[in-house]
Amino acid sequence: MALYDFYFQQFNEKVPLTKEEQEQIQTYLTLRKMGKKQYFLQEGEVCKSYAFVNKGSLRKYSIENGNEHIIQFAIEGWTVGDLLSFLSEEPATYHIDTLEDSELVLMSKAAHDELLRTQPKYETYFRLLITGAYIALQRRHSFTLSLPVEQRYMDFVEKYPEIVQRVPQHMIASYLGLTPETLSRVRKKLTKHK
Amino acid sequence: MALYDFYFQQFNEKVPLTKEEQEQIQTYLTLRKMGKKQYFLQEGEVCKSYAFVNKGSLRKYSIENGNEHIIQFAIEGWTVGDLLSFLSEEPATYHIDTLEDSELVLMSKAAHDELLRTQPKYETYFRLLITGAYIALQRRHSFTLSLPVEQRYMDFVEKYPEIVQRVPQHMIASYLGLTPETLSRVRKKLTKHK
DNA sequence: TTTTTTTCTTGATTTAAATCAATGAAAAAG
């Protein structure tokens, strides 16, 4: 089926699979379509499955006394979920919702556990996935601590030009830890000096 | 040998090993003793090995126009290294040095690669290690974006009381993204309201 | 011990970003 082509394309780039392995793993996947502005996960729920974004976009965020703080965006080819909640089956600390109509490839916790036991290549895929995410997050955190706002925004634009096109600016401000007003002023300053 | 007891104690808590497996893995480990204030890694070098802290303490940090920004502390039982540099063999973007006399259990890149190929339990151990580090870092980054300084400091003290005892305050300030003066004032305010 | 270096605190001032407030533009809904 073509439904999981994109998922396996990404998988094969990390760990090449035979046709048989691909078919085995495919039996553990399910597809879910969602409209815009729908919750994939709410704080307090258990994150029952981890999602690969086939189409559309989502955001993961926390709410701290009324303020949303966006932790992550996820567009086509990315994965998203509350990893701690998913692995420990404890209540999630993050909200996840769609920003556009989306199509997700889901891996349930039970499926994840069984594949870890039975399919070494799945473990390798998952290890590489988390390793990449960890390295990227460390870079981002490091930038948050050490770079001025202008450079952090420029880095974001350079690294994720697609997201800049598809996501409202006040959400990018939230992701960078700024207010919308501040980001607007930063952008103004940057376009002037260019 | 008792030299690697602590390393394998931590390993076994994640993934139980037989005596034989332990002996196999041990052949890939080396021990390194370091004095205080010695570099384990300098920015620009390749991170040749990943370190498990048997004894002592280290910090990982970047320098941005003269300012140090501490990314991570590592005390007994923790691991430290520039993961991107280690895995890709590209120049490191972080400095790592000892804060006290230290003893490290080292895993070279070649050893790491071979163990990943030959010992499934090592892959599982490493996957769990990185997964834990990723979850912890995400929590920390989320707190940096959303919590006021006071709460972030209290969280740090609660989570790492040992580090608070052993590390100078200005380094904790750096870890939290503050100046030493600001942390001093935060602490003053907190002791008053207690 | 005495001296030197590092660390921590406190005060005064500056600066960057948040907040408050309003308006216009764009997008979505009717």
Added chain:
DNA sequence: CTTTTTCATTGATTTAAATCAAGAAAAAAA
């Protein structure tokens, strides 16, 4: 097409933290 809602910009003001500066306390070195 009109109305409503969301989004982005700009200005004025406030606030939190950085910076600058100095001195005290603690730790390390002589």
